[in-house]
Amino acid sequence: MSGAGRGRFPYRQHSPPPAGPGSHRKGASPPSGAGRPGPEHRCDPQYFCELFKSVTTQRPVEYINQRRIDRAKERLLKEPHARIHDIAAGVGFESDSYFGTVFKRFEGISPREYRETNGAS
Known part of the structure; x- marks a missing residue:
């Protein structure tokens, strides 16, 4: 890790954009796009992953996949005649x-086994 003072989590430091005319006045309108992160708020992907895992205990891709599997489990039972391929695509998986x-x-079992053992026919 290079750069002094970066601490445990490396990130890119950017200086904030210069204030526009009148932005120091009380009641001035915020710049367009205010409230949305811009280039000055980007962080290093490794830092993001470490921070995300410290909060959720999962890496981002694990978290996303877990949410997708949770939705797939609901659909497998609520839509017993839907093809597993269609459910997989519907929750965001491109590959069966x-x-x-x-x-x-x-889950420790296949989607088909999950459907069969949990009462859907």
Whole structure:
């Protein structure tokens, strides 16, 4: 890790954009886009992942996949005649194979087995 004073989490430091005319006056309108992060708020991807994991205990991709699997489980039971391929695509998986792998990693069984053992026909 390079750069003094960066601490445990490296990030890019940017100086804030210069204030526009009249921005120091009481009641002045905020600049357009105020409230949305701009280039000065970007952080290093590694820093983001470490910060995210410190809050959620999961890496971002694990967290997203867990939410997708949770939605897939609901749909597998609520839509017993829907094709597993369609459910996988509907929750954001482009590959049936990857969906099956991720589902089994989180649940310990395949999507089909989950549907069969939890009462859907």
